[in-house]
Amino acid sequence: MTKVQVVIIGGGAMGVSLMYHLIKSGWSDVLLVEKNDLTHGSTWHAAGLCTHFAHNPTIQELRATSVRLYRDILPQETGRDCGFHRSGAMRITRNPDRMDEFRHVSGLSDFTGYPLEILTPERIAELHPLAKLEGLIGGIYEPDDGHVDPTLATQAMAGVARAGGAQIWRNCPVQSIRQEAGHWLIETPKGTVTTVHVVNAAGTWGWEIGHMMGLNIPSVPVLHQYLVTDTVEVVADRIAQGLPELPIIRDPEESWYVRQERDGLILGPYEKDAKVWSVDGVPPEFGADLMPPDLDSVEHIIAAAMDRIPALGTGGVKSVINGPITFTPDANPLIGPAHGLRNAWLLTGSSMGVMEGGGAGWFLAYWMTHGAPPMDALAVDSRRFGAWADRDYRVAKAIECFGRQFGVHYPHEERAVGRDLRLSPLHDLMTERGAVMGAAYGWERPNWFTDAPGVKADETFRRANWFEPVAREVEAASTRVAMADLSVFSKFDVMGSQVSAFLEVVGANHAPKPERIGLTHALTHDGGVLSEFTVTRLAKDHAYLTSAAASEEIDFDLLNRSAERFNLSIRNVSEELAVIGVMGPRSPDVLPELADMPWLTAQQTELAGIPVRALRLSYIGECGWELHVAKEHAVPLFTWLEQAAKPHGLGYFGAYAANSMRLEKGYRGWGSDLTTERSPLETGMHPFVREELRPKLARENLWEMVLLEIEAGEIDPFYSHGLWQGGRPVGIVTSGAFGHRTGKVLALAYLRDTTAREDLTVSILGQHREAVILPRPPYDPENKRLKSGTRT
Numbered sequence: 001m002t003k004v005q006v007v008i009i010g011g012g013a014m015g016v017s018l019m020y021h022l023i024k025s026g027w028s029d030v031l032l033v034e035k036n037d038l039t040h041g042s043t044w045h046a047a048g049l050c051t052h053f054a055h056n057p058t059i060q061e062l063r064a065t066s067v068r069l070y071r072d073i074l075p076q077e078t079g080r081d082c083g084f085h086r087s088g089a090m091r092i093t094r095n096p097d098r099m100d101e102f103r104h105v106s107g108l109s110d111f112t113g114y115p116l117e118i119l120t121p122e123r124i125a126e127l128h129p130l131a132k133l134e135g136l137i138g139g140i141y142e143p144d145d146g147h148v149d150p151t152l153a154t155q156a157m158a159g160v161a162r163a164g165g166a167q168i169w170r171n172c173p174v175q176s177i178r179q180e181a182g183h184w185l186i187e188t189p190k191g192t193v194t195t196v197h198v199v200n201a202a203g204t205w206g207w208e209i210g211h212m213m214g215l216n217i218p219s220v221p222v223l224h225q226y227l228v229t230d231t232v233e234v235v236a237d238r239i240a241q242g243l244p245e246l247p248i249i250r251d252p253e254e255s256w257y258v259r260q261e262r263d264g265l266i267l268g269p270y271e272k273d274a275k276v277w278s279v280d281g282v283p284p285e286f287g288a289d290l291m292p293p294d295l296d297s298v299e300h301i302i303a304a305a306m307d308r309i310p311a312l313g314t315g316g317v318k319s320v321i322n323g324p325i326t327f328t329p330d331a332n333p334l335i336g337p338a339h340g341l342r343n344a345w346l347l348t349g350s351s352m353g354v355m356e357g358g359g360a361g362w363f364l365a366y367w368m369t370h371g372a373p374p375m376d377a378l379a380v381d382s383r384r385f386g387a388w389a390d391r392d393y394r395v396a397k398a399i400e401c402f403g404r405q406f407g408v409h410y411p412h413e414e415r416a417v418g419r420d421l422r423l424s425p426l427h428d429l430m431t432e433r434g435a436v437m438g439a440a441y442g443w444e445r446p447n448w449f450t451d452a453p454g455v456k457a458d459e460t461f462r463r464a465n466w467f468e469p470v471a472r473e474v475e476a477a478s479t480r481v482a483m484a485d486l487s488v489f490s491k492f493d494v495m496g497s498q499v500s501a502f503l504e505v506v507g508a509n510h511a512p513k514p515e516r517i518g519l520t521h522a523l524t525h526d527g528g529v530l531s532e533f534t535v536t537r538l539a540k541d542h543a544y545l546t547s548a549a550a551s552e553e554i555d556f557d558l559l560n561r562s563a564e565r566f567n568l569s570i571r572n573v574s575e576e577l578a579v580i581g582v583m584g585p586r587s588p589d590v591l592p593e594l595a596d597m598p599w600l601t602a603q604q605t606e607l608a609g610i611p612v613r614a615l616r617l618s619y620i621g622e623c624g625w626e627l628h629v630a631k632e633h634a635v636p637l638f639t640w641l642e643q644a645a646k647p648h649g650l651g652y653f654g655a656y657a658a659n660s661m662r663l664e665k666g667y668r669g670w671g672s673d674l675t676t677e678r679s680p681l682e683t684g685m686h687p688f689v690r691e692e693l694r695p696k697l698a699r700e701n702l703w704e705m706v707l708l709e710i711e712a713g714e715i716d717p718f719y720s721h722g723l724w725q726g727g728r729p730v731g732i733v734t735s736g737a738f739g740h741r742t743g744k745v746l747a748l749a750y751l752r753d754t755t756a757r758e759d760l761t762v763s764i765l766g767q768h769r770e771a772v773i774l775p776r777p778p779y780d781p782e783n784k785r786l787k788s789g790t791r792t
């Protein structure tokens, strides 16, 4: 029997990149098993486009890493080039919102060091003389983008990995996968392999290999095609004149990309009603195959592309490539540990597996060898979709993502497809009260409240139609009493006599005493924030942990792993309990029986005869309670509380108001402000870190999180805006909003250069606005409101 440390299943761009990076990280005992030959999945027929354009720094770094690898590193290592053409790329538009999006991405790129250029129509004409300008208002240029030969790049990575000791078994389909005595057993026609780690990098077949691992992977094959033209005379002329290659051009409004291919062009359309393919299992005989061309379904997109680039119509179609491409429900890849399994990893579901493959392999290799990802993983974490992401959801979202491949990504974007999956017991009641719902990891969650039934949130980068309603919600919460449905929290019950010791292993803070509430952060080996838990010690042997909706699977894994050497029971009660927020200065009048509870204490009590876990805390900085209650009692308790609150000026608040209010308190949010990249010392969470851990978290080049007041303007900050000192980007905004109680525009930002404290500006969609570091939160810095509990 063969024994290795890692088996990677799948020899496409993603799996081979992981093999290469594991070898580079010093793991030599690596075996890649491939059912056909390397690249014989989706990789061989990819158009090879590589970009730096991304809304998220992690996704951008995956893409930039791929470019560096294909363009510079592999040619140096192997002496052969990977067919990388640094053609540059541009996106063009007629849509003002799109220009906002371009300015936003450009702002992020200034900070990350991959600068992009905002284009005028004249500059578009200069860079792409074949494009007509009618209707265009501008664009964005990505000078370091290009395209690669996916086969050459994959073979180059494989060659280096093999020279470093990796093994590749070709023509060797994995037949089954099982776990035995702490190892994985992989059955293949060449025999059984015993391995410590197994990685699913099976691309189009990711779902099948996932099935063998006991998983239901949310990745769906969708058919995508591009056509290659014969010689296009103007292109041939340009080559004859020694002119540079044309930049790749994308028209997101019309949903197509065009790039030069030798003396012709490639045109790739993304239709709105994409065809999913073999959702319940790819036929076993399917290999390096293509589908027949289907140009009828994309005729309208081809026509639009020809209008913009008339030269396209002069070439004639040489070939059509139509093949499967996988889509996850958010179009990002699945990278990281498989939920609930030990030493099982996913590196699959990428719909951009060439441009992301080089970086994705680096990302996962780092995670496997260091025990934590190299950057914030939330956008790609393999555990971000739970069991709620059922077949219908996955299929509908794959079609939606394909059709919106080029959609505008608004900061508060809410998509219509795949909704109403996880409903709080208070859902209907909330919509009756005017809640406008948003999707949060399968849950429906009130974002804001309207008195105009059926109204939807504006899609915009600027102030939206919910600004005034949110102001009213904040007014109720800060002057009277407001209620909220906060049920989307992830929730865990931890029971056993060793709870205290366990909590100190899980997080950096001390365990709270019985009936007290604390905050603790689970850390990576390097001190980055993995998770944030509110810990309520309901009894000596019972801790109740709540955390973000998005981290349910991540946190359940983390708690179970930490519990291995303890005798404890851990239950995920996220769906069993609802959470009602009652907050504001009049809330003690609504809850006279709890009015004497001090801040940050908990009681198991009864209200209206209903058993309740009452937590005296508030993320919005007001006197208030979270009432955690069995889901079947949620509606009676809520309506009973409403009756009690009406004489005191009852209002409601949603997630947008909560976000605005928590920023006025300077509270950091997990997933945006708190990530694995930064330690609690960098985020200003010192009080929540045990004394003895602090020296371990100290290191050189620490960043520092600061709360900024930004000069008022017509656009409120949201995330990923560059913070500048003079002409130098010195930091990045991670979250922001208008603070209605203080009238201030606020943002949390990391200073990369912690000496840069004066003369700061934040670049919001290209507008530089003055910013001042606030030494204290602007709202109730002494927590008087939080601590006040007297009835009026």
Ligand SMILES: Cc1cc2nc3c(=O)[nH]c(=O)nc-3n(C[C@H](O)[C@H](O)[C@H](O)COP(=O)(O)OP(=O)(O)OC[C@H]3O[C@@H](n4cnc5c(N)ncnc54)[C@H](O)[C@@H]3O)c2cc1C
Pocket: 009, 010, 011, 012, 013, 014, 015, 033, 034, 035, 036, 037, 038, 039, 040, 041, 042, 043, 044, 045, 046, 047, 048, 049, 050, 172, 173, 174, 175, 201, 202, 203, 204, 205, 209, 223, 224, 225, 226, 321, 322, 323, 324, 325, 326, 347, 348, 349, 350, 351, 352, 353, 354, 355, 356, 357
């Ligand atoms: C027409 C088209 C154009 C595209 N253009 C681009 C582009 O320009 N840029 C870009 O970034 N992406 C592009 N893509 C997407 C890109 O092709 C994929 O995202 C990428 O190739 C995925 O790589 P992968 O390694 O994850 O999967 P794959 O390349 O599919 O590799 C998976 C491998 O797993 C193997 N395998 C499956 N089952 C088993 C088993 N049981 N045992 C062993 N091995 C197994 C398969 O044989 C295969 O080799 C395009 C896709 C299409 C269809």
